[in-house]
Amino acid sequence: MSIVGMDAEISSGVVVVVDVIRAFTTAAVAFERGVRDIACAASLDLGRELRRRYPDRLLAGESRGLKPVDYDFGNSPFEMSMAQVDGKRLIQATSNGTVGLGRCLEPTALLAASARNVSATARWVRANHGGEPWTILCTGRTEEDWACARHLSDLLQGVEPERERLVAGVMDGVAERSRSFAHRPVADRVDLSVDLPFCCDVDRSAFAMVGEIRDDHVVLTKVPA
Numbered sequence: 001m002s003i004v005g006m007d008a009e010i011s012s013g014v015v016v017v018v019d020v021i022r023a024f025t026t027a028a029v030a031f032e033r034g035v036r037d038i039a040c041a042a043s044l045d046l047g048r049e050l051r052r053r054y055p056d057r058l059l060a061g062e063s064r065g066l067k068p069v070d071y072d073f074g075n076s077p078f079e080m081s082m083a084q085v086d087g088k089r090l091i092q093a094t095s096n097g098t099v100g101l102g103r104c105l106e107p108t109a110l111l112a113a114s115a116r117n118v119s120a121t122a123r124w125v126r127a128n129h130g131g132e133p134w135t136i137l138c139t140g141r142t143e144e145d146w147a148c149a150r151h152l153s154d155l156l157q158g159v160e161p162e163r164e165r166l167v168a169g170v171m172d173g174v175a176e177r178s179r180s181f182a183h184r185p186v187a188d189r190v191d192l193s194v195d196l197p198f199c200c201d202v203d204r205s206a207f208a209m210v211g212e213i214r215d216d217h218v219v220l221t222k223v224p225a
């Protein structure tokens with residue numbers, strides 16, 4: 001039972017990949033909007049390749065937080081909350097979250113989580129892999145993923161954590177990112193203010209996002225839990 005960062009060797013067992021700001025908050029919102037499944041790519045170019053392979057899929061993702069010109073969507077949960085994607089299939093390629101999914105080579109089970117579906121993720125793991133070893137992979141260096149991982153770890157161990165502490169951790173992560181953005185040219189800064197309410201909406205999504213490893217990507221599906 002461990003919480004690790006992206007520099008760790010990912011063991012087997014149940015692996016939950018956490019990305020609160022913003023990949024797996026955006027993925028959760030996409031599923032809430034009726035998306036059927038999400039093919040997660042570890043790079044923008046692989047995302048483009050997947051679109052060539054599966055032209056019916058819409059392409060979502062970011063580079064340095066911003067939407068590539070040839071992508072259909074960026075990585076904003078706010079943007080996704082208004083998207084007409086009911087019944088659609090997505091491809092998602094981001095800097096951290098989808099890269100993290102690709103790091104897990106032979107997990108017993110692989111899931112994607114954010115604060116939005118953290119309790120549902122814990123319920124799914126306990127119901128389907130209770131008592132088995134698990135690893136929580138934080139894909140970011142800022143506080144939000146680690147706060148979410150600690151929250152999930154408590155839930156997996158039968159401890160009821162405080163939501164307020166998780167929200168405070170997300171807010172700390174946003175503050176850290178805003179400070180880093182301040183060093184970028186204005187045009188390169190990501191306005192997280194519209195996304196923050198979605199990232200802080202703890203347990204809005206009553207489903208786990210369960211991954212299936214394919215040759216060169218991971219497909220997430222929504223599983224009520």
Ligand SMILES: O=C(O)[C@H](CS(=O)(=O)O)OP(=O)(O)O
Pocket residue numbers: 019021022023024062063064065066075094095096097098140177190
């Ligand atoms: O889109 C995001 O919020 C981040 C990119 S950055 O770290 O803010 O530049 O990507 P994600 O994979 O969602 O952490």
